[in-house]
Amino acid sequence: MAGTRQYPDEPSGPFPSPPTTVEDRDGRSIEVRAAESFTGETLDDVVGMYTEFDPTDRAQGIPPTGEERIRTWLETIGDDSVNVVARHDGDAIAHAMLVPDTDDPSAIDHASDIEWELAIFVLQAYQRAGIGTVLLKNLLGHASDGGIERVWLTVERWNNPAITLYERVGFESTGTESFEQEMAIRLAGDGSGVTDGG
Amino acid sequence: MNVLLGLGGSDESVKTLRRTIERTREVGDELTIVVVEKPESKRSQDEMYRQAVDELEEADITDVEVEKLDGDPGSALVNYAEQGDYDQLVIGGGTLSPMGKIQLGPITEFVLLNAPTTVKLVR
Numbered sequence: 001m002a003g004t005r006q007y008p009d010e011p012s013g014p015f016p017s018p019p020t021t022v023e024d025r026d027g028r029s030i031e032v033r034a035a036e037s038f039t040g041e042t043l044d045d046v047v048g049m050y051t052e053f054d055p056t057d058r059a060q061g062i063p064p065t066g067e068e069r070i071r072t073w074l075e076t077i078g079d080d081s082v083n084v085v086a087r088h089d090g091d092a093i094a095h096a097m098l099v100p101d102t103d104d105p106s107a108i109d110h111a112s113d114i115e116w117e118l119a120i121f122v123l124q125a126y127q128r129a130g131i132g133t134v135l136l137k138n139l140l141g142h143a144s145d146g147g148i149e150r151v152w153l154t155v156e157r158w159n160n161p162a163i164t165l166y167e168r169v170g171f172e173s174t175g176t177e178s179f180e181q182e183m184a185i186r187l188a189g190d191g192s193g194v195t196d197g198g
Numbered sequence: 199m200n201v202l203l204g205l206g207g208s209d210e211s212v213k214t215l216r217r218t219i220e221r222t223r224e225v226g227d228e229l230t231i232v233v234v235e236k237p238e239s240k241r242s243q244d245e246m247y248r249q250a251v252d253e254l255e256e257a258d259i260t261d262v263e264v265e266k267l268d269g270d271p272g273s274a275l276v277n278y279a280e281q282g283d284y285d286q287l288v289i290g291g292g293t294l295s296p297m298g299k300i301q302l303g304p305i306t307e308f309v310l311l312n313a314p315t316t317v318k319l320v321r
Contacts, residue, residue, distance in 0.1 A: 060299035073298055099296045117297045154299060178307040180299075 012170025015141035207239030272308030291319030
């Protein structure tokens with residue numbers, strides 16, 4: 001139901017913008033970059049990451065399993081999506097994205113005109129190392145740089161670690177709640193992000 | 199099998215209607231259809247009722263009762279299922295978000311947690 005969601009009055013942030021390189025809690029060097037276009041090698045790398053993803057951590061049917069279904073899923077949402085990828089030793093190990101919540105993305109004048117749905121996945125071996133937080137903040141920084149103001153997501157309502165993470169960066173519950181908790185954040189959308197270097 | 203189909207007014211409900219009619223034809227289930235009251239849906243209760251009757255006619259299925267239920271959709275549906283002798287309650291199985299995430303609404307949740315029968319979610 002586009003346009004009916006409750007957003008916080010005040011924008012959150014500023015958030016850091018990619019690219020950035022951080023050391024995770026296990027001492028691994030993690031590089032976070034925005035994908036200029038979600039095709040070719042970047043897409044291949046992210047497809048590769050999802051083929052390694054443990055299906056016990058799927059949420060609401062995504063990611064799908066099997067390389068072909070994964071590729072189809074990413075290609076379908078890929079064209080107009082905003083993507084940030086984290087890598088370790090060159091391999092994609094985490095991916096965060098925003099997908100436009102509209103039937104006709106080509107008709108958008110400004111990114112701020114519409115709402116964007118967020119999802120983030122971190123490969124199991126890289127979870128609980130602080131990477132999700134860094135990736136999430138960089139996606140929001142990158143989104144704000146691009147003029148995006150309204151971002152929402154759903155999370156299974158028993159997934160307390162994820163809900164805590166989303167709340168910490170500024171997401172608030174929209175009040176829509178069944179099996180999934182819906183949350184929303186407002187961004188400045190004016191490129192006031194902090195460039196972290198890289 | 200004695201099947202109760204619950205419909206709102208969404209595209210998802212139309213899909214669920216068609217699949218259930220198809221299945222009824224194939225296996226000869228007994229079918230009852232109820233249309234709940236969901237003012238926020240794409241189709242009104244009357245429109246959905248009409249569509250159900252029309253599609254049954256087109257499929258040449260005659261002995262199906264179609265009813266409108268007033269009041270809170272989830273609880274009206276569960277109450278109705280409780281009153282009758284149904285083996286299965288069929289409802290729509292969730293919508294897809296722009297990302298492709300399956301989303302189950304509060305009515306689905308209420309039905310799953312309260313229905314006395316087996317519940318089938320149609321995808």
